[in-house]
Amino acid sequence: MEGSSGVRKGAWSKSEDDLLRACVQLYGQGKWHLVPQRAGLNRCRKSCRLRWLNYLRPDINRGEFAHDEVDLMIRLHKLLGNRWSLIAGRLPGRTPNDVKNYWNTNMRRKVNYHEKGKSIKQDAEIARPHEVIKPLPLTFSKTSPWLQGKFITLDHSSTKVGITQSVCAVSSGTTNWWETLLDEMSDNEDNNTCPMAMEDGRFMTNLRDEEFTSTTTKACDLFTQGQTRSDFFLDVSLWDMEILNVGE
DNA sequence: AATGATTTCAACCGCGTGTCT
């Protein structure tokens, strides 16, 4: 089976798997455009990457989803929507494709069952796509727009690296997500709580001011450890969420 | 046993984003 461009498509054979595995072991992951040539495979780079990430990676857990994994998946999905890569990042050994497939086959059916009886209008609300919380890049290049006009500072007293102008406030778009967060915070002044994570454009969880200050102070620490903003928000908010009863 | 319906999941596709020149 070959595509119009001459590259092979469809299911991978064992010999192809062996070639790809050997290539990645030799050269490491990345530079996927070089992989087909290096491995001697008549496959496109996308296909090679996908095969490695979803099937050949040695750390993949191909077993049944455990109860706590499902529990975590539900919480994460409620928080993030269909951000499968982020969800999979919190489930060791699981790939985004695994998580997506599991959700589409198991959870969606359960949720639909759970929602049965609600009005059509409500169903439309459920089906409404999530407001996208754009992730920040994992790494910053020196020309990255995220850093335009910002300064990297080194706090010598604590050996922490931070970005000035508020806590890692680096968006250059028309509406800064962090500014929105601050807006939401001021809206919540009455009850003296602060929002922490978004779903459907709203902030969720109620951390008190002192807790919020504490956690945001830690945010830049997490960046220095290679974590993303998304990781940070998940850590502080995930277990505060009310879990959706999915018809158990 | 045969056949059609349903489910599962690996793979493909198109698109958005970041980087480089």
Added chain:
DNA sequence: AAGACACGCGGTTGAAATCAT
């Protein structure tokens, strides 16, 4: 600033497996 390129993501597809009749 603009275009080319690579990477990564989520949605969708379709073949294979499983189930029901």
